[in-house]
Amino acid sequence: MGAAPSREGDAARAAAREHTKRCRERLRLMREAVRQRRLLAASHAAYLRSLGVVASTLTRFAVGEPLPVSDHTPPAVIVQRAVAPSSPPPLLRDIYQRQREAQQQQLQQQEDGGVFVDVGAAAAAATRTEGVGVGVGVGGAEEELRIVVRHRSLAEVAAGLEEYFVKASVAGDALSSLLETTTTEYKGGSHSFLGALCCLSAPAVDRIDSMSGRQRHSATLQQLLAWEKKLYKDVKARERLQIRHDKKLAALRDQEYSRKIGVDIQKLKAAWDRARAQLEAASRSVDTSASAITELRDTHLARQLLGLCHATLDMWRAMRQHHEAQGLIAQQLRGLSSRTSMEPTTEIHHKATRALEAAMNAWCAAMAAVAKHQRDYVHAVGGWLKLTLAPVTGAEASPVAAELAAFADRWGMVLDRVHCVDxxxxxxxxAAAARAVHALQSDELRVARRVRQHTRELDRKSRMLRQVEKSYCDSYLPGGMSLWHWGRPMWREDHLQAREAHNEVAQRRDEIAACRKMVEDEMRRHAKAIDATRTATVTSVQEKLPAVFQAMAAFSASLANSLEAVCRAPPPQQNTHTQQ
Structure with missing residues (x-):
């Protein structure tokens, strides 16, 4: 007779262990989502900064390269598209519709209960809530504006590229505000982590009031993390109480069947009643935590995730347009010629080349970091949403949860499919081409230093030769005219000294000739080094720089099209609700 209750107890304990395991994984994923949001915000800000740094360093590099563009180079025809805002996406409209129906139902219940409610204020609040994110729709009408641009030099081309770099950086400001890249976290109030902890003990109505308005995404995640911690603690406590309750119940049933002498059955019943009351209290606490998490997920997290995805879509659509314009401007670099300029490299330009290489490497690192942290963030949130589909309690599944989980899953698959490897x-x-140019500039500067060194040595030896020649002329020529007055021995001695001085002059002239030849050789090497540097510079900017903007435009277009498909995908039909 005790087999059936035993099986029921085993099933309850197994379900409790499964709930505990699932809540532990949910807590881990929410912690990861909070961490990845911070990393994503930091990497996004670093990426936008890197665009500005690349623009300024490229301009400084181009100023040091007086390379003209041929007049036969065709101008760039830049197409600017103005995208008009469209209606909200289907999933966002579906969420607004459900929330509006829930608000109307709540107002009706309050009116039936005799509570006066300002219907106009509630409708205005619903309208304000509905307005959030409407302007981030996709698929609006496009207006094209064609601009013909012609640049005369590398510096003008770099200035045109810098203009669109700045525009691309500004295109990410909306996403920066959603990711809160410039706000200070944990500054107190209901939008901080401590505020989230305070919300745990607040009543439901007060908690809704504290979270009303445009709540920050970081605050929502912090509150969800706090509730997940509490839920995990409550589920663990319920599991322990379930085991204790089963033991008390088994002891009571064993006593009822065996009728042992000396055992007070009333004490066993009282112990079982206490265990049952504690288990019911723990279950109510679990229900409260789960309801709060569901409320935060359906009320705030859904809109915030949709807003993030649409802001990302808008950013990459704008960046596609700006990078396409940069690619068209960079096509004019085909008209550069290294034969028209033989200006030597300066130390300032040498440092500008090194700064350009560092800026390109920083841009590459920021791009990789943004892609990685965005993918990890979406996967963490998507994994958490999937686990919330299985209710911890016996409550009904939310219709928003399945749609939101499917949306996050599609978003994650897009990020896995669209790579930025190219x-x-x-x-x-x-960056490697800039490093090669920097190395050639270093060689050129070393040759230039040797030219200056040998030139100074030639000047020094020339001055010494002039001094020796002047001393020779002043000392020996007048004495040679009066040799007949001093006799033959004196004449011989002076003649030997004159020959030694003459040999010294000839030796110094030979040294000067060798030094002059060395200077000429170094100057020829310097000219060759200048020509090699100019040729490498022109080749680098003609071949490597346009490829950067072409790859960026292709990646931006691919990611924007994929995100547009994600955002415009219709929500799945709820068959159960339709049947009801």
Whole structure:
């Protein structure tokens, strides 16, 4: 007779262990989501900064390269598209519709209960809530504006590229505000982590009021993390109480069947009643935590995730347009010629080349970091949403949860499918070209230093030769005219000294000739080094720089199209609700 209750107890304990395991994984994923959001915000800000740094360093590099563009080079025809805002996506409209129906139902219940509610204020609040994110729709009408641009030199081309770098950096400001890249976290209030902890003990109505308005995404994640910690603690406590309750119940049933003498059955019943009351209290605490998590997920997290995805879509759509314009401008670099300029490299330009290489490497690292942290963040949130589909309690599944989990899953698959490998390779290629130019400039500067050194040595030896010649002329020529007055022995001695001085002059002239030849050789090497540097510079900017913008435009277009498909995908039909 005790087999059936035993099986029921085993099933309850197994379910409790499964709930504990699932809640532990949910807590881990939410911790990872909070961490990845911070990393994503930091990497996004670093990426936008890197665009500005690349623009300024490229301009400084081009100023030091007086390379003209041929007049036969065709101008760039830049197409600017103005995208008009469209209607909200289907999933966002579906969420708004459900929330509006829930608000109307709540107002109706309050009116039936005799509570006066300002319907106009509630409708205005619903309208304000509905307005959040409407302007980030996709698929709007496009207006094209064609601009013909012609640049005369490398510096003008770099200035045009810098303009669109700045525009691309500004295109990420909306996403920066959603990721809170400039706000100070943990500054107190209900939007901080301590505020989230305070919300745990607040009543439901007060908690909703504290979270009303445009809540920050970081605050939502922090509150979800705090509730997940509490839920995990409550589920663990419920599992322990379930085991204790089963033991008390088994002892009571064993006593009822065996009728042992000396055992007070009333004490066993009282112990079982206490265990059952504690288990019910723990279950109510679990229900409270699960309801709070569901409320945060469906009320705030859903809109924030959709807003993040749409802001990312808008950013990459704008960047596609700007990088396409940069690619068209960079095509004018085909008209550069290294034969028209033989200006030597200066130390300032040498440092500008090194700064350009460092800026390109920083841009590459920031691009890789943004892609990685965005993918990890979406996977963490998507994994957590999937685990929330299985209810911890017996509550009904939320219709928003399945749609939101499917949305996050599609978003994650897009990030897994669209890679930035080609972009990173092209940026690294131009950085390597800048490093090669920097090495050639170093060789050129070393040859220039040797030219200056040998030139100074030639000047020094020339001055010494002039001094020796002047001393020879002043000392021996007048004495030679009066040799007949001093006799033959004196004449011989002076003649020997004159020959030695003459030999010294000839030796110094030979040294000067050798030094002059060395200077001429070094100057020829310097000219060859200048020509090699100019040729490498022109080749690098003609071949490597346009490839960077072409790869960026292709990646931006691919990611924007994929994200647009994710955002415009219709929500799955709820068959159960339709049947009801």
């Amino acid at each position: 972009v990173l390779k092209s940026i690294k290629g131009f």
